[in-house]
Amino acid sequence: MNCLLGVDLGTTNVKILAVTPHDWKIIAQTSLPLKTLSPQPDFAEQDPEAVWQAVRQGLSEVVIGAKRQQATISGVSFSAGMHSVLAVDATGKPLTHAVLWSDNRAEPQATELHTDQASLGDAIYAHTGTPIHPMIPLCKLAWFRENQPDLLTQAARFISLKEYVWWKLTARYDIDYSMATATGLFEAEKRTWYQPALDFAGIRPEQLSEPQPTTLAVTYNPDQEGVAKTALPSGVMLYPGASDGCLANLGAGCIEPGITTITIGTSGAVRQTVSKPQRDPHGRLFCYYLDERNKTPYYVVGGPTNNGANVLQWLAEKLTQQETEAVLTEASTVSAGADDLLFLPYLHGERAPLWDASARGAYLNVDYRHTRAHFVRAALEGVMFNLLSIERLLAKQTGPTRKIYANGGFAQSTFWVQMMADIFGVPVRLNDSNESSAMGAILLISNVTTPLEKLADEVQFGQAFEPDAACHEHYQTVFDRWEAALQKR
Incomplete structure (x- = not known):
C-alpha cells in the first residue's frame, strides 16, 4: 500500500500526515509544538534548529505509524507558514533565529515604502502581489540593512524556515514559487527575483535560494554529503510544495x-x-x-x-x-x-x-x-x-x-x-x-x-x-x- 506524507510547518506546531491516496484516509499523524521567542517588544522568532528537530522527530513518528499499517512512503510534500527569514553562513549554519510573520520590528521600513518611497512601494506590490507590511521578508531584510549592516555581508544566504528544512534533507537551496511570492521580492509571472525590491532590501540575487516549481522532485539520499539522516527511506521523492x-x-x-x-x-x-x-x-x-x-x-x-x-x-x-x-x-x-x-x-x-x-x-x-x-x-x-x-x-x-x-x-x-x-x-x-x-x-x-x-x-x-x-x-x-x-x- 502506497502513502504520501504532508509536512506542515506552522507557527505553533509541526504537523505531519500520512495519507493513502487511493482512498484519502489518514493512516498516521503527529503534531509537535514549536516555541516562539520574544526577546524584546515587537520581536517574534523561532530557533531554526528546534524546528528542524521537531520535523525530524515527527517524521520518525509518522514513518513508524505508516509501517504499522504496512504502507510504503513514496513521496513527501511540504507546507509552511509564509514570511519567515533567517541568515545562514556558507556552511548552512544559522546566523540568526528565524524572524516570523508576526514580528513587527520592521514597521519603520514598511512605513517608508508607504510614505517617502511610496512610488517604490506601489511598484513592488504591482510586481510581486505582496502587500507592504512589517511581516514580509523585504521589510525585515531592510531592517537588517539598517540595524545589523554587517549581517548582509556575512550571510551567504537569507532563507525561510521551510528552506532550512529542505536544505537539511537535500543539501540544496531551493524555494518554491509559492513561498517566493510571499517575500515581496519575487515576480511570480516572470518567475524571477524583482531587482528593485532586492536593492531596497540591500541583498544580491545569489543570497537567495533558486526559485523552483512547487512540484519539483528531488530524491532523498541520506548518504549524500550534507544531507541529514532521518527515518525516511532512501529513495523517497521530496517535493517543496507551497505556502x-x-x-x-x-x-x-x-x-x-x-x-x-x-x-x-x-x-x-x-x-x-x-x-x-x-x-x-x-x-x-x-x-x-x-x-x-x-x-x-x-x-x-x-x-x-x-x-x-x-x-x-x-x-x-x-x-x-x-x-x-x-x-x-x-x-x-x-x-x-x-x-x-x-x-x-x-x-x-x-x-x-x-x-x-x-x-x-x-x-x-x-x-x-x-x-x-x-x-x-x-x-x-x-x-x-x-x-x-x-x-x-x-x-x-x-x-x-x-x-x-x-x-x-x-x-x-x-x-x-x-x-x-x-x-x-x-x-x-x-x-x-x-x-x-x-x-x-x-x-x-x-x-x-x-x-x-x-x-x-x-x-x-x-x-x-x-x-x-x-x-x-x-x-x-x-x-x-x-x-x-x-x-x-
Whole structure:
C-alpha cells in the first residue's frame, strides 16, 4: 500500500500526515509544538534548529505509524507558514533565529515604502502581489540593512524556515514559487527575483535560494554529503510544495470561482483561487502563486488577519478567566448583535483590511445593560465582521462568495461556525480533516498533471451550516454600524 506524507510547518506546531491516496484516509499523524521567542517588544522568532528537530522527530513518528499499517512512503510534500527569514553562513549554519510573520520590528521600513518611497512601494506590490507590511521578508531584510549592516555581508544566504528544512534533507537551496511570492521580492509571472525590491532590501540575487516549481522532485539520499539522516527511506521523492495559505485552499477543495476559504486559527485568512494574477488598487490583498497545470496557472488571492482565535484566547485568559468552551457557551446566551455593543478586534495590530501594525482594539457603545456575556459575544462577532470586510474587498476582484469552506481551530465550535453563516449569509461547509494545509500538500503531488479542480473533488467534507435569514438581515444592519465605527477609529 502506497502513502504520501504532508509536512506542515506552522507557527505553533509541526504537523505531519500520512495519507493513502487511493482512498484519502489518514493512516498516521503527529503534531509537535514549536516555541516562539520574544526577546524584546515587537520581536517574534523561532530557533531554526528546534524546528528542524521537531520535523525530524515527527517524521520518525509518522514513518513508524505508516509501517504499522504496512504502507510504503513514496513521496513527501511540504507546507509552511509564509514570511519567515533567517541568515545562514556558507556552511548552512544559522546566523540568526528565524524572524516570523508576526514580528513587527520592521514597521519603520514598511512605513517608508508607504510614505517617502511610496512610488517604490506601489511598484513592488504591482510586481510581486505582496502587500507592504512589517511581516514580509523585504521589510525585515531592510531592517537588517539598517540595524545589523554587517549581517548582509556575512550571510551567504537569507532563507525561510521551510528552506532550512529542505536544505537539511537535500543539501540544496531551493524555494518554491509559492513561498517566493510571499517575500515581496519575487515576480511570480516572470518567475524571477524583482531587482528593485532586492536593492531596497540591500541583498544580491545569489543570497537567495533558486526559485523552483512547487512540484519539483528531488530524491532523498541520506548518504549524500550534507544531507541529514532521518527515518525516511532512501529513495523517497521530496517535493517543496507551497505556502500554507495556498495549500489550505487546495486542501479545502476551494478551486472553483465563487468558493471562498476562510481559515481561523490563531490568526486567520480569507482566500479564493483564481487563474490569473489579481491586484487591489490600494494594495490591501495578497496574490500568491499556487501551481501550474497543463499551462494553466493557479493563484490564491485574499487577505490575512492577525486576529482570529487568539481573540477567543484573550477572552478566556484575560477577560473571563475560564476555559474557551465556557466562553463560547456564555456568548451564546446573548442575542445576535450583542445589544448594540461593538468590538474592533485589533489586539495584535492588523494586516487586512487595514495593513496597520499599530491598530488597536476597542469596545464601542458600552452602556449599563451590557454584561460580561455581551462583551464576549461582541468580541467574537468583531472577528467575523473583520473577516467579512476582507471578503467584501475580495469580492470586488473575484466576484461574490456563493459558499464558504471553513477550517482551522474555530471549526470545533458549532456556535461560532453558525455565526459565520449568519453573518456572511451563505452556506458554510467544514472540511472532514481540519489539516487542510497538510492535505493540500499531499493533493498537490498525488498526480502532478491532473488539474487542481479535479484533485479538489477528492476533498472530504463534514458538517454543513445554513444561514438563518432573519439573523443575517439583522447582522447586515449591525455590520453597517461596525464598518462605520471602523472608519472613524
